[in-house]
Amino acid sequence: MNDKVVNSLLIQKDVHTEKAYEMDNFDPKTQVGNYSYTSSRVMKHVYNKYQVQGKPKVFGYYTDWSQYDGRLDNKFDKGDRGAGYDLANLSPTAFDKIIFGFIGILGDQGEKKNAINAAASQQNKNKFEPLFLDPWGDFQSYRNCDQPEDWRPIDIATVTQEDTKGILGGLRDFQQKAKKLGHELALSMSIGGWTMSNIFHELAASSQSRKIFALGVVKLFKQFPMFSEIDIDWEYPNDKGNENPFGPEDGDNYVVLIKELREQLDSAGRSDVKISIAAAAVVTKIAHSKIKELLAVGLYGINLMTYDFFGTPWALELNHHTNLMPKEPEGDSVDTVINYLIAQGIPSERINIGYAGYSRNAKNAEIESFSPLKGLYDTQKTPTTGTLESGSTVWADILYNYLDLEEQCGRNGFNVYTDQIADADYLYSPESKLFLSIDTPRTVKAKGEYVVKHNLGAIFTWTIDQDNGLLVNAAREGMGCKIETQVIDMKPFYFEGINVDAKNGKDDPDQTDETEKTNHAPKGHIALRVTSGSVVQLSAQASSDEDGDKLSYQWTLPAGIVSADTKADVIEIKAPEVSAATDFSFELVVKDAKGAAAEKQYFVLTVVKSQNVKPDPTPKDYPAWVVSGHIYSKGDKVIYAGVKYICINPHTSNSGWIPGVAITLWNETV
Structure with missing residues (x-):
């Protein structure tokens, strides 16, 4: 790792991170259950400056807890470790708006109950009033807040915008820095969130509690007039979310809550304040929020949380957590909810x-199809490797341990894959079986392009403090913003995975095998043999080993293609029927008798529609299923693997929507 760090433009060594690895025996190549404690300090910050006039906005959430890392004070207990993100590293022109998170509400009985009660006692709050959750980090701290180190006392009950330190003081000064650079930076505050939505059901249900809440919000704007927007993050109306109370009346009550909040802000002379909500991006959940009615009573913006479509251990099978397009009809995606x-x-x-600065992970993953992604994983409720928590790895950790953007490949045995159906990238180690669903510069750029194409309002990130500039740069470039000042050339980072572009199919140069000192690894080779008709042979017989060891073979086949023996040196397959040129990616691993493996071999077979097939004067009632590019209408009949099917939903075929598997598209018939 450290050899790469020396010349990298994107990552650098952090002694506190390395010490934690040593203490925990953390090895990203093999770990699937232990947590990584990678700090944000491993990132080099590479914010380009763009011309943003006339373009959609880019904004993000900024968390007050990201400032902490006890290792800076030589506290290495796992509970003391944190990201240690420094606000001073953020470019004042990177974002158009920063949403501060999170503000709680007194009376919430969820998992943050004790912290809310403690903070409320210092801020003299009553039930249903909003409050800042971390008085030290929000008002008093200085490290990583870009504030001077001093010990002047701060009265938590009467603190103002002028005298605050902490992250609020940092944001105050940060906004002024942006202004001096000619950049307009809006500040918003987010109330609620996943861990503090327990009280919304009760709060929204009565006029008295709604009034207390709305007047409390007005107080916050008077206390900190630098804020010009508010974001309500109720997760979720008429849905339990994090084990919260809920009911069918939530949607109507939500409308009244936003209406009365708008009225109180207007009465207080803050008609300029914009109200947004963070909303579920799953159709069945967002339907309860009554978005159209909310807009009619004063809502301005809808921040769709187009991430967390997948997670462990609740998801039934492997999936993407922030994909642009659905990988099956009506599946969760940005496009579906839009x-x-x-x-x-x-x-x-x-x-x-939204785009994500973190992954959703799965262990013991077995991938059946790369594109569209299909596979299973271990759904037991045991820890899965992540950064500081189970099953979620932040961008700094991804760059440092799993993804080498500069070499366009994975690190530590991981490969980059692209699901072209879902327009999503992911990382996977065939050795450790750990899977990470991620956003990359390529996918974020695609989301930026989508914003422009569909005339959306903006793109945003969860979270700003997870990025080093790569993702926000990609968002700007996707929306067509021209570079004003370049720090990093983004073009090399917009690559697709090895299953799409076989030339990228190479192992991480960091990987070594201890047996190489005494044993030579074999050399793999794939040869294509085409027999009569549509029968194809892939041969590994030209593979060799300097020691003369007996070799073993393992082929990985794309979805829709089968072979009698995937461990033979020569496999025979039948090229599927297609109506347009279609690529199918094959993978070969060759090992010798001592277990040493050759560099993986990849072969892309392009199957094209035959031009020499004579039309059948009497077509069969059940023609063979066309694997890719064929438009099927409701009622169309096909035969696949000897079984007859009838189409129940119109679609264009691809190798992942196989009859008998895609049950929303095909029904077996007789």
């Missing part, structure tokens, strides 16, 4: 989509 809202008559310019 189409739903547009069909409901929601103005597109009020809709904002």
Whole structure:
């Protein structure tokens, strides 16, 4: 790792991170259950400056807890470790808006109950009033907040925008830095969130509690007039979320809550304040929020949380957590929820989509198909490797241990894959079986392009403090912003995975095998043999080993293609029927008798529609299923693997929507 760090433009060594690795015996190549404690300090910051006039906005959430890392004070207990993100590393022109998170509400009985009660006692709050959750980090700290180190006392009960330190003082000064650079930076505050939505059901249900809350919000704007927006993050109306109370009346009550909040802000002379909500991006959940009615009573923007579509251990099978397109009809995706809202008559310019600065992981993953992604994983409720928590790895950790953007490959045995159906990237180690669903510069750029194409309002990130500039740069470039000042050339980072571009199919140069000192690894080779008709042979017989060892073979086949023996030196397959040129990616691993493996071999077979097939004057009632590019209408009949099927939903075929597997598209018939 450290040899790469020396010349890297994106990562650097952090002694506290390395010490934690040593203490924990953490090895990203093999770990699937232990946590990584990688700090944000391993990132080099590479924010380009762009011309943003006339373009959609880019904003993000900024967490007050990201400032902490006890290792800076030589505290290495796992509970003391943190990201240690320094606000001073953020470019004042990178974002158009920063949403501070999170503000709690007194009376919440969820997992943050004790912290809320403690903070409320210092801020003299009453039930249903909003409050800052971390008085030290929000008002008093200085490290990583870009504030001077001093010990002047701060009265928590009466603190103002002028005298605050902490992250609020840092944001105050940060906004002024942006202004001096000619950049308009809005500040918003987010109330609620996943861990503090327990009280919304009760709060929204009565006029008295709604009034207390709305007046409390007005107080916050008077206390900190630098804020010009507010973000309500109720997760979720008429849904339990994090084991919260809920009911069918939540949607109507939500509308009244936003209406009365708008009225109180207007009465206080803050008609300039914009109200947004963080909303579920799953159609069945967002339907309860009554978005159209919310817009009618004063809502300005909808921040769709287009991430966390997948997670461990609750997801039934492998999936993407922040994909742009659905990998099966009606599946969760950015496009699915956008189409739903547009069909409901929601103005597109009020809709904002999100990208993720973190992954969702799965262990013991077995991938059946790379594109569209299909596979299973270990759903037991045991820890999965992540950064500081189970099953989620932040961008700094991804760059440092799993993804080498500069070499366009994975690290430590991981490969980069692209699901072209879902327009999503992911990382996977065939050795450790750990899977990471991620956003990359390529996928974020694609989301930026989508914003422009569909006339959306903005793109945003969870979270700003997880990025080093690569992802926000990609968002700007996706929306067509021209570079004003370049720190990093982004073009090399917009690559697709090895299953799409076989030339990228190479192992991480960091990987070594201890047996290489005494044993030579074999050399793999794939040869293509085409027999009569559509029968194809892939041969590994030209593979060799300097020691003369007996070799073993393991082929990985794309979805829709089968072979009698995937461990033979020569496999025979039948090229599937297609209506347009289609690529199928094959993978070969060759090992010798001592277990030493050759560099993986990849071969892309392009199958094209035959031009020499004579039309059948009497077509069969059940023609063979066409694996890719064929338009099927409801009622169309096919035969696949000897079984007859009838189409129940119109679609264009691809190698992942196989009859008998894609049950929403095909029904077996007789």
